[in-house]
Amino acid sequence: xxxxxxxxxxxxxxxxxxxxxxxxxxxxxxxxxxxxxxxxxxxxxxxxxxxxxxxxxxxxxxxxxxxxxxxxxxxxxxxxxxxxxxxxxxxxxxxxxxxxxxxxxxxxxxxxxxxxxxxxxxxxxxxxxxxxxxxxxxxxxxxxxxxxxxxxxxxxxxxxxxxxxxxxxxxxxxxxxxxxxxxxxxxxxxxxxxxxxxxxxxxxxxxxxxxxxxxxxxxxxxxxxxxxxxxxxxxxxxxxxxxxxxxxxxxxxxxxxxxxxxxxxxxxxxxxxxxxxxxxxxxxxxxxxxxxxxxxxxxxxxxxxxxxxxxxxxxxxxxxxxxxxxxxxxxxxxxxxxxxxxxxxxxxxxxxxxxxxxxxxxxxxxxxxxxxxxxxxxxxxxxx
Numbered sequence: 076x077x078x079x080x081x082x083x084x085x086x087x088x089x090x091x092x093x094x095x096x097x098x099x100x101x102x103x104x105x106x107x108x109x110x111x112x113x114x115x116x117x118x119x120x121x122x123x124x125x126x127x128x129x130x131x132x133x134x135x136x137x138x139x140x141x142x143x144x145x146x147x148x149x150x151x152x153x154x155x156x157x158x159x160x161x162x163x164x165x166x167x168x169x170x171x172x173x174x175x176x177x178x179x180x181x182x183x184x185x186x187x188x189x190x191x192x193x194x195x196x197x198x199x200x201x202x203x204x205x206x207x208x209x210x211x212x213x214x215x216x217x218x219x220x221x222x223x224x225x226x227x228x229x230x231x232x233x234x235x236x237x238x239x240x241x242x243x244x245x246x247x248x249x250x251x252x253x254x255x256x257x258x259x260x261x262x263x264x265x266x267x268x269x270x271x272x273x274x275x276x277x278x279x280x281x282x283x284x285x286x287x288x289x290x291x292x293x294x295x296x297x298x299x300x301x302x303x304x305x306x307x308x309x310x311x312x313x314x315x316x317x318x319x320x321x322x323x324x325x326x327x328x329x330x331x332x333x334x335x336x337x338x339x340x341x342x343x344x345x346x347x348x349x350x351x352x353x354x355x356x357x358x359x360x361x362x363x364x365x366x367x368x369x370x371x372x373x374x375x376x377x378x379x380x381x382x383x384x385x386x387x388x389x390x391x392x393x394x395x396x397x398x399x400x401x402x403x404x405x406x407x408x409x410x411x412x413x414x415x416x417x418x419x420x421x422x423x424x425x426x427x428x429x430x431x432x433x434x435x436x437x438x439x440x441x442x443x444x445x446x447x448x449x450x451x452x453x454x455x456x457x458x459x
Contacts (some may be wrong), residue, residue, distance in 0.1 A: 077344045094403050100444070123161040129158040129424075133448035137441075145436045146321050147329075151428040151445055152349040155418065156347060161349070167318040169393070172348050174316040176256045176335070177414050178407025179353065181304075181345040184289050185224050187359060188277055190290055190369040193221075197280050200225070200372060200388060207276050208237035211247065216256060221276065223259045224269040224314045226386045230257035234268050239338040242273050242307070245336075267342040270390075274341025285341050290444040292349040297358055302347035313348055319411020321434045323433045329433060343409060347360035349427040356404070357425055374403065374420075396452040402426075403412075413438050417446070424450060 076125030134151055141149050141164040148165025150173070161171045192198050199221035199355045206213050212219065212231075218345035221228040237246035250268050257264075281288055286304035294302055305311075314332055318330040337344035348357075362370045386392055391403045394417070404417030406428075413432050418425040426449040432438040447454035 078136050078252050081313075097267055097342040110166040120182070127152055128265045130161050130448060131158075131160050131450055133451075134160050134445075135162060137444045137448040138162055142167065143360045145433055146438055146441055147431045147433060148317060148429065149441065149445075150317070150448070152353055153424065153449060154353050155425045156177060156423045163180065165431070167320060169315045169317070171303070172315070172350055172369070174346050174348050175311050175414060176312065176319070176337075176407075176409050176412040177345050177347050177352070177408045178412060180347075180405050180407035180414060180416060181266075181339065181341065181343050182217070182390045183359070183405050183416075184293055184345060184355075185273050185277070185285075185341045186373075186388075187364055188288050188292055189221060189225065189273055190231075190365055190372060191372060192277070192280055192390060193372070194366050194369045198276070204272060204334040208272075211272070211275070213251060217259050219259050222372075222388050224273050224276075224375070225388050225390050227265050227269055228260050228377050229269050230261065230264070231268050232256055232265060232270075233264070233266055234271075239336050241242065241338075243274060243340050247271050247275065248319050260379060263377075265384065266388075267339070270341065270342030271297045277341070289345075293355065293364065297354055297363075299347070299351040299355060302345065302355070304345050307340065307344075310334045310336055317412070317431055319409075321411050321430055321432075335410065339409065340422070343407060349429065352414075352416050352427045353425050354417055355395075357422055360403075360418060360420065360422055396450065398452055400450055404451060410434070413442070415442070417449075420452075426450070 110365050126133045134153065137151065138149055146165070148163070148167030149164040150168050150171055152171065152402060153160045160335070163171050193200055198207060198221060200229060203218040203220050204224070206220055217230065219229045219231065232250050234246065234250040237249045247268060254307050259432045277285050277288050289304050293299065316333060321332050323330050330403065358364055359373070373387060374391065376385060376393065377388070384392065391405060393401060393403050395401045402419055403415040404413035404415060406413070411431055412429070414429040416427050426444070428445045430438055430441055443454040444453070
């Protein structure tokens with residue numbers, strides 16, 4: 076079976092590694108100022124009054140040329156106070172509400188459940204993995220907190236020794252058996268093991284399986300009927316769905332990978348569609364899912380961690396464009412699928428995009444074009 080680290084490494088361009096800031100814009104401010112106790116940095120702003128109204132021609136242009144040899148299709152959905160627009164392109168996208176694999180966007184569902192459990196007093200972001208799941212981390216490891224898991228500052232090993240056929244617990248155990256951890260809280264290192272452990276903590280604390288908790292706490296209340304956590308043995312995807320097609324090395328042909336192992340589970344295994352993702356992020360940013368204290372944590376950044384790409388205690392990445400526009404969100408990637416959800420804090424603009432990359436060439440230029448059109452901001456020349 077494929078090694079999880081190698082499986083992900085094929086997608087680890089600046090975009091595919093979850094480096095959303097680098098993916099969206101060249102001049103990104105990596106994080107809020109160290110020591111900030113707020114969810115919003117001083118420079119955070121949405122679009123000015125003069126910017127209101129979507130540039131629908133630019134959005135259409137962002138999809139022009141699809142399909143091509145690098146991306147077989149794409150969709151864009153814009154919502155929010157500035158207007159609504161939906162567009163699709165390419166034969167791999169049968170409808171604007173088609174299902175697709177959301178990859179690491181799953182992490183925001185996971186972090187939301189953990190923040191809800193914190194609100195209920197069933198755990199705290201300062202609780203350690205050692206306290207919540209005794210024996211999971213080897214003896215002698217530094218204490219690793221829930222907050223460090225969610226913000227990718229745990230220092231735990233990258234998942235290079237896990238394989239797709241392992242259960243979540245087996246994948247964690249195999250990863251911890253390879254290499255050595257670093258001191259937590261010192262640096263940001265994007266790492267799927269953090270959210271595998273987060274999923275295990277959800278199950279330990281609630282006594283229910285991860286998918287049931289996501290369904291009861293998020294999907295059912297928001298009526299997200301096209302979003303779900305597949306069972307680990309369910310490789311299917313419901314129709315209509317976007318087709319994931321990847322290049323077959325040495326042949327010039329494409330292989331349909333739409334049916335694939337949802338091994339990513341709590342870190343990257345979910346399936347959804349654009350309308351549901353827009354509804355989820357809109358409700359989350361409006362505070363419908365979290366009380367005020369945890370709503371602040373959703374956007375609060377770790378104070379002392381270094382690294383060009385940083386994540387909040389809700390797993391969100393803050394991205395600042397050269398003109399000062401700030402968006403928050405998350406991208407996701409699995410073979411054949413690249414997607415993301417980004418929005419201004421005031422929800423004037425909410426972008427959901429989904430592409431079907433072939434893995435012949437990085438999809439970064441396509442994502443940059445979409446981001447530039449969605450938020451009326453300049454993008455680097457690589458997007459041309």
